[in-house]
Amino acid sequence: ALGGTVAEPKITTAAEPLLLNAVRGEDVERPPVWLMRQAGRYMKSYQIICEKHPSFRERSENVDLVVEISLQPWKVFKPDGVILFSDILTPLSGMNIPFDIVKGKGPVIFNPLGTAADVEQVREFVPEDSVPYVGEALTILRKEVDNKAAVLGFVGAPFTLASYVVEGGSSKHFTKIKRLAFSQPKVLHALLQKFATSMARYIQFQADSGAQAVQIFDSWATELSPVDFEEFSLPYLKQIVDTVKQTHPELPLILYASGSGGLLERLALTGVDVVSLDWTVDMAEGRRRLGPNIAVQGNVDPGVLFGSKDFITNRINDTVRKAGRGKHILNLGHGIVVGTPEENVAHFFEVAKGLRY
Numbered sequence: 001a002l003g004g005t006v007a008e009p010k011i012t013t014a015a016e017p018l019l020l021n022a023v024r025g026e027d028v029e030r031p032p033v034w035l036m037r038q039a040g041r042y043m044k045s046y047q048i049i050c051e052k053h054p055s056f057r058e059r060s061e062n063v064d065l066v067v068e069i070s071l072q073p074w075k076v077f078k079p080d081g082v083i084l085f086s087d088i089l090t091p092l093s094g095m096n097i098p099f100d101i102v103k104g105k106g107p108v109i110f111n112p113l114g115t116a117a118d119v120e121q122v123r124e125f126v127p128e129d130s131v132p133y134v135g136e137a138l139t140i141l142r143k144e145v146d147n148k149a150a151v152l153g154f155v156g157a158p159f160t161l162a163s164y165v166v167e168g169g170s171s172k173h174f175t176k177i178k179r180l181a182f183s184q185p186k187v188l189h190a191l192l193q194k195f196a197t198s199m200a201r202y203i204q205f206q207a208d209s210g211a212q213a214v215q216i217f218d219s220w221a222t223e224l225s226p227v228d229f230e231e232f233s234l235p236y237l238k239q240i241v242d243t244v245k246q247t248h249p250e251l252p253l254i255l256y257a258s259g260s261g262g263l264l265e266r267l268a269l270t271g272v273d274v275v276s277l278d279w280t281v282d283m284a285e286g287r288r289r290l291g292p293n294i295a296v297q298g299n300v301d302p303g304v305l306f307g308s309k310d311f312i313t314n315r316i317n318d319t320v321r322k323a324g325r326g327k328h329i330l331n332l333g334h335g336i337v338v339g340t341p342e343e344n345v346a347h348f349f350e351v352a353k354g355l356r357y
């Protein structure tokens with residue numbers, strides 16, 4: 001152009017998703033709503049895909065299937081958050097820890113880790129090399145959802161991931177990881193450090209690919225007593241949050257731990273933007289204990305979805321009233337349970353989306 005500068009045409013984008021406005025404490029007319037594990041086995045459309053593609057690894061590692069499954073609840077219920085269909089264990093094969101998720105049994109780690117030499121073999125995660133399909137799926141989801149909802153990514157927290165790879169799968173008493181923690185803490189710390197570095201990178205990769213908020217699942221951290229949480233989980237969560245905030249200061253981070261009533265104040269110390277409460281904590285009490293600067297998510301008992309429609313409505317109202325206006329994402333207190341009637345899920349969303357403060 002001759003002289004002067006020509007203004008770049010403004011790219012018009014849709015308004016920000018309600019979920020992001022709510023987390024930032026902006027004035028919103030109702031709480032945004034989504035459900036943990038909203039894609040999955042309670043949906044008939046998912047079961048049909050499972051028949052054709054019986055391998056969980058395939059369903060969660062093929063871009064087209066990941067996108068299709070992630071969008072199933074979006075198409076039916078129009079939640080305010082669309083979570084990537086994946087698993088917290090998905091990064092493991094890229095870290096040289098072979099695993100599978102077996103129907104009726106759950107996660108299986110083929111060679112559980114127990115020694116310094118085992119931990120030595122664990123590779124740090126390079127998401128762009130190991131899980132390019134996650135990046136591609138998030139980019140497609142972001143386009144499809146087009147800011148009408150927030151696209152959510154997620155990772156497992158270091159202690160929770162370590163519990164799977166040391167125990168070899170799901171566990172009841174967590175004896176193997178506790179034996180390691182309480183007899184060879186250095187070995188466990190080396191493993192936790194690898195997971196912390198890797199998961200920080202994974203969150204950055206998800207955000208760069210299109211995720212607008214990321215949830216960190218430390219589902220089993222509450223198996224630790226508070227002093228042990230302070231040694232084996234909190235520092236690594238803080239490290240992840242600090243690392244991600246350096247590159248992505250605007251990206252909301254949500255932290256979930258199941259049964260976290262004994263740890264709430266410590267969860268807030270991680271620096272996350274949102275703490276996701278399970279249903280054993282009274283929402284009003286949780287809110288008070290966390291203070292005004294942090295947003296809360298939750299916390300309807302997933303079992304409530306087996307109740308009558310009136311009961312579901314009452315519990316939603318009770319939870320939203322106790323959470324108070326703003327900085328609240330309505331959700332369940334843990335993942336939706338297999339066998340939940342789809343019509344009750346539809347009712348939950350209908351009531352939630354009709355609320356006004």
Ligand code: CP3
Nearest residue numbers: 036037038039040056084085086087088104106217219335
């Ligand atoms: O929320 C969503 O819709 C996204 C999908 C999602 C899955 N797993 C899909 C899945 C998310 C967010 C997860 C996270 C996850 N995975 C956690 C943290 C959340 C929590 O519940 O505390 C944990 C601990 C895991 C590990 C894991 N993966 C378990 C314990 C199981 C269940 C085993 C079983 O068979 O019940 C899985 C498998 C899994 N991941 C399923 C789904 C839908 C069920 C298996 C299937 O659909 O074939």
